[in-house]
Amino acid sequence: MRLAKFVAIALAAWSWALACSGAERPPFAGSVRAEREPAEAGVAGGLQLGDAAVGPTGPCGDQRLPVVENPPNLNFVIDHSASMGDPLDGTTLSKYENARIALSRVLRAVGHRVNYGAAVFPGLSDVTGCEAGEQLVQVGLGDPPSFAREGKNGKKLADLLERLQIAGVKGGTPVSATLVALQAEMSRLVGTTYVVLVTDGAPNCNQEGQCDADACIPNIEGLANCTALVNCCTPSPEDPKANLGCVDDQASVDAVLALAAAGISTYVVGMPGSEAYASVLDSMAVAGGTARAGALKYYAVSDTDALEAALRGIAASLAISCEIPLDYVPDDRSFVNVYFDDMLVQYDPKDGWEWTPDGGLSIRGEACDRLGSGDVLEVQILAGCPTEVK
Numbered sequence: 259m260r261l262a263k264f265v266a267i268a269l270a271a272w273s274w275a276l277a278c279s280g281a282e283r284p285p286f287a288g289s290v291r292a293e294r295e296p297a298e299a300g301v302a303g304g305l306q307l308g309d310a311a312v313g314p315t316g317p318c319g320d321q322r323l324p325v326v327e328n329p330p331n332l333n334f335v336i337d338h339s340a341s342m343g344d345p346l347d348g349t350t351l352s353k354y355e356n357a358r359i360a361l362s363r364v365l366r367a368v369g370h371r372v373n374y375g376a377a378v379f380p381g382l383s384d385v386t387g388c389e390a391g392e393q394l395v396q397v398g399l400g401d402p403p404s405f406a407r408e409g410k411n412g413k414k415l416a417d418l419l420e421r422l423q424i425a426g427v428k429g430g431t432p433v434s435a436t437l438v439a440l441q442a443e444m445s446r447l448v449g450t451t452y453v454v455l456v457t458d459g460a461p462n463c464n465q466e467g468q469c470d471a472d473a474c475i476p477n478i479e480g481l482a483n484c485t486a487l488v489n490c491c492t493p494s495p496e497d498p499k500a501n502l503g504c505v506d507d508q509a510s511v512d513a514v515l516a517l518a519a520a521g522i523s524t525y526v527v528g529m530p531g532s533e534a535y536a537s538v539l540d541s542m543a544v545a546g547g548t549a550r551a552g553a554l555k556y557y558a559v560s561d562t563d564a565l566e567a568a569l570r571g572i573a574a575s576l577a578i579s580c581e582i583p584l585d586y587v588p589d590d591r592s593f594v595n596v597y598f599d600d601m602l603v604q605y606d607p608k609d610g611w612e613w614t615p616d617g618g619l620s621i622r623g624e625a626c627d628r629l630g631s632g633d634v635l636e637v638q639i640l641a642g643c644p645t646e647v648k
Contacts, residue, residue, distance in 0.1 A: 316600050317595065317597045317600055317602070317640050318642065319594075319595060319642035319643050320640075320642040321641040321642050322638070322639065322641075323586075324584070324585045329371060330372055330373070330450050330451070331372070331373045331374070331397050331447045331450065331451040332372050332373070332374045332375075332452050332573060332576065333377060333444055333452070334375070334377070334454045335377045335379065335436065335437070335453055335454065335455045336361075336376060336377070336378050336456045337378075337379060337459070338378045338422075338428070338429075339379075339431045340429060340430075341353075341427075341459055341531055342354035342458055343427035346529075346530060346562065347560075347561065353530065353531070354427050358419060358422050358423065359562065359566075360562055360565040360566040360569055361419075361422075363570075364570045364573055365418070366409075367633070367635075368574055368578075369401055369406075369415060370403040370405075370406065371578065372400055372573065372577045373398055373399055373400070373449070374397060374398075374400055375418075376393075376394050376395050376421075377392060377393045378392070378425050379432055379435075379436040380429040380430055380432050380463070382425060384428055384429060387429030387463075388430045388465075388502055389432065390438070391435075391436035391439065391440070392439070393440065393443065394422065395418045395421060397447055397451075398414070399414075400415070401413060403636055430462050430463040430502065431460065431462050432463035432464075433457065433506065433513070434464060434509035434513040437455075437510070437516075437517060437524075440453075441513075441516060441517055441522070444522055445522070452522065452523050452524070452576055453517060454524075454525045454569065456527045456569075457526075457529065457532060458528070458530060458531035458532050459475070459531050459532050459535060460475055460507075460535035460538055461505065461506040461507065462502060463502050463506065464501075464504065465502065467491075467502065467504035468491075468504060469501070469504035469505065470489060471484070471485070471489040471491075473504055473507075474490055474491035474503055475503045475504070476491065476503050477489065478505075478534055490503065491503045505535065505538060510538065517546070518545060518546060523546050523547045523548055524543075524545070524546030524547075524548060525546065525557065526539050526542045526557065527557040527568055528558050528559065529559055530559075530561075533558070536554060539555075539558075540554065542556065543555040543556040574631065575630070578629055580620060580621040580630065581614070581618060581621075582618055582619040582621065584639070586617075587617035592644060593642060594641045594645055595640055595641075595645055595646055596610075596611050597638040597640065598629065598636075599635050599636055600638070603625050604648040605646065605647045605648065606622065606623075606625075606647070607622055608622060608623050609622060609648075610622060610623070610625050611625060
């Protein structure tokens with residue numbers, strides 16, 4: 259699913275005569291610039307303003323065209339169970355720390371285009387290790403793109419990363435209980451909401467769970483004495499809660515289905531360690547409405563780069579659309595230009611941009627691919643200078 263573009267638009271800071279180098283046509287009558295300026299510099303209902311460097315040699319135009327805003331809500335629900343403390347192959351860091359690093363890079367790049375937050379599971383109380391997860395950072399507007407341009411973390415991202423670090427790793431993998439616990443809060447969010455679930459194993463921790471050896475995690479993973487003849491998930495006086503080790507497949511799928519019924523789609527990302535549970539993760543991805551084409555329906559990642567690419571691809575696909583609706587259509591469309599991070603995108607129905615019948619903009623071909631990669635921090639749509647045509 260692709261949403262309406264969440265675009266940051268910079269306001270030109272120089273006069274008409276200087277910016278357009280002698281263009282004779284005056285600015286549009288009835289400019290809405292003054293009326294649309296935010297009371298607080300930099301924020302306008304989720305739209306980031308004033309971050310692009312605009313000068314005589316930069317983008318040309320004296321009137322910004324505001325787009326229709328509809329930033330998606332992304333809630334990253336991250337496994338911080340004990341197994342996430344294991345080293346990730348090829349690095350000296352744990353899987354959890356690698357997930358934290360990948361998330362930081364992704365949100366630094368595209369966080370200004372979305373509302374985002376993060377939860378962890380299991381919960382932080384650590385009484386049993388199977389408590390339902392909890393929200394660490396509430397879903398809300400990301401940092402302005404100026405931080406990404408400077409290679410820095412904004413206040414919100416820095417806070418999220420610190421909370422993830424403090425949470426550490428411990429306990430089991432109570433996926434179903436976590437999603438059930440988070441649903442009410444996520445359902446109250448304004449706009450379209452998505453869950454991005456990151457885990458390195460199978461869901462477990464269901465107190466009602468019962469299973470044969472072939473669905474018992476200790477047996478599946480070959481723990482000592484756990485064989486076809488010895489079901490290590492059978493409660494005993496020595497281990498009355500052994501059934502918490504059963505794969506909690508159906509309840510987890512049901513929790514994802516409940517989110518989907520509430521209009522919340524779920525993306526599933528499996529880190530190393532989850533391979534043996536591909537069928538469960540596949541079922542969750544299908545239930546969440548995000549199944550990928552091919553044999554695996556969830557995002558299976560093997561290292562930090564693959565994890566970052568998966569998270570970045572998911573976030574970019576939700577936050578960035580090549581169809582950009584405008585709040586209004588200018589009187590003269592031949593005096594409008596589009597810029598990616600101050601770089602001109604020429605009018606070109608094949609590999610640039612063009613007008614849509616309803617007065618919006620459509621980014622095409624190579625320009626759309628570049629925008630969808632997440633590498634473009636800002637899109638500026640400025641009126642006042644003749645359209646540059648390829």
